[in-house]
Amino acid sequence: MSAVGSQDIAREAAQWLMRLTEDDASPADRDRLRAGFDAWKRQDPRHDAAARRMEAVLTQLGALRDDAAGQTTPLHAGLKAGWAGGRQRRIRRVAAALALAAALATPLAVFLHFYPSSYLLADMRSGGGQWQTHVLADQSRVTLEPGTAVNLHFDPQRREVELVRGDILVEVAHDATRPFVVRTAQGSLRALGTRFVVSAESGVTVLSMLESKVLATARDDTAPDHARQVQAGEQVRITAQGVGAPQPLDAAAVEDAWKYRRLVVQDKPLADVLELLGRYRSGLLRVDRDALAGLQVNAVLPLDDPDRALQLLASSFPIRVRTLTPWVVIVDRAGPGR
Numbered sequence: 001m002s003a004v005g006s007q008d009i010a011r012e013a014a015q016w017l018m019r020l021t022e023d024d025a026s027p028a029d030r031d032r033l034r035a036g037f038d039a040w041k042r043q044d045p046r047h048d049a050a051a052r053r054m055e056a057v058l059t060q061l062g063a064l065r066d067d068a069a070g071q072t073t074p075l076h077a078g079l080k081a082g083w084a085g086g087r088q089r090r091i092r093r094v095a096a097a098l099a100l101a102a103a104l105a106t107p108l109a110v111f112l113h114f115y116p117s118s119y120l121l122a123d124m125r126s127g128g129g130q131w132q133t134h135v136l137a138d139q140s141r142v143t144l145e146p147g148t149a150v151n152l153h154f155d156p157q158r159r160e161v162e163l164v165r166g167d168i169l170v171e172v173a174h175d176a177t178r179p180f181v182v183r184t185a186q187g188s189l190r191a192l193g194t195r196f197v198v199s200a201e202s203g204v205t206v207l208s209m210l211e212s213k214v215l216a217t218a219r220d221d222t223a224p225d226h227a228r229q230v231q232a233g234e235q236v237r238i239t240a241q242g243v244g245a246p247q248p249l250d251a252a253a254v255e256d257a258w259k260y261r262r263l264v265v266q267d268k269p270l271a272d273v274l275e276l277l278g279r280y281r282s283g284l285l286r287v288d289r290d291a292l293a294g295l296q297v298n299a300v301l302p303l304d305d306p307d308r309a310l311q312l313l314a315s316s317f318p319i320r321v322r323t324l325t326p327w328v329v330i331v332d333r334a335g336p337g338r
Contacts, residue, residue: 012284012328013050019127019282029282036283036327043324046062115129118164122149129282129306131261136173137163140180143258144170147279167199169258186238190215193232197254205238210251218242261304270295270317274331280306283327291333292319 016037020030041048119125126132126144137154144150148166161170161196172180172191180191180197183237186205189198193212198205207216209232216236223242230236233245257264266271271289278285280303295317301309310329314321317320320334 008286009044009046009050012040012286013047015128015284033282035195036325037176040328043328053257060257119149122164123151125149125162125164128278129280138178138180139173141171141173145279163198163200163205165200167197169195169197171195184238185219186240187216187218187243190217192229197258203239206235207238207255208235208249208251209233210255216243261302263299263301263303263309265297265299266300268297269293270297270313270319273297273299273301274310274313277303277306277309280304283325283329286328286330288330288332292331295319 005187014086019035020033026185037051038071041051055157061071070328092294108296124132124142124144126146126148130146133141135141136152136159138159142161146169148168149161150165150166150168151164153162154159157178159175159178160183161168161181162183168182170180170182172194182189184198184200184205186203189196189205189207191212191214193209193214194212195210195212197208197210199208207214207230207322209230211232213229213231215227216230216238218225218238218240220226220240220242223240225242225244228236228243228246230246233249233251235249236246237244253264256262263269263273263276269292271287271292274287274292278287285306297313297317299312299316301312303309310331313319318334322330322331322332
């Protein structure tokens with residue numbers, strides 16, 4: 001039996017639950033996910049026990065929902081509205097997720113670190129291995145990479161996309177009467193042109209301009225570099241300290257990366273790259289960060305075939321890739337002699 005801790009099991013069970021409740025999964029995808037989940041439960045008695053506790057709590061939650069149908073108290077009315085209203089899927093997803101955390105006796109702070117409510121309740125979100133392109137009400141197009149979440153705020157005066165996490169490619173439709181703005185935790189990007197990429201990383205927003213220009217503004221208006229106009233072929237980082245100096249960007253390479261689903265990595269920690277690849281797999285990728293410390297990557301990797309990307313990394317670095325099932329992969333450091 002592996003020496004996986006209860007928090008790891010909770011995280012993996014949560015990942016299964018989130019993927020099994022994806023709104024856009026096809027019936028075939030759901031069948032494959034269910035088969036993977038069943039294999040995961042058979043892998044370790046603790047996995048099966050965690051799944052049984054989860055199912056028991058979800059059954060109780062469903063009974064409470066059903067009971068709400070004939071009740072008029074504020075609690076029951078709220079439950080009834082939450083399950084039957086326009087946000088049914090998102091509220092059901094959060095309820096299931098929180099039920100899972102409770103069933104596994106997982107501290108709420110730990111659970112929400114991996115699946116914050118802002119992600120679970122987002123207007124649009126993409127799961128592992130999913131690229132999604134949405135045509136908005138104004139005919140603008142937003143493409144979400146896997147693991148991305150956005151909220152939409154559209155009315156007669158504004159067009160605003162809130163990037164909660166992940167990466168988006170934006171193609172803005174012209175509308176002289178309503179500005180198009182992308183907001184993140186670090187600031188806002190007002191489109192003065194058509195195509196750009198926005199990435200929300202930990203404490204940093206990265207803007208990559210493909211065509212025309214964008215006015216990038218930091219959230220802190222007292223920062224020395226509060227606002228900056230960014231031209232095509234430039235990239236900037238927005239942090240709590242303001243908008244960084246523009247850096248040259250190979251716009252064609254970025255376009256190709258999105259078109260052909262490639263990951264271009266320049267001097268990044270291997271553990272970070274592996275965890276990023278995990279967003280593109282329909283399964284679990286467990287990374288031993290401590291064992292891989294000190295290994296840096298420069299590479300171009302295929303995101304539409306993450307298992308091949310893993311093979312490429314394994315051929316270049318002293319790592320061991322163990323496939324426990326098609327849905328569970330563990331990466332750690334290879335032993336001496338590798």
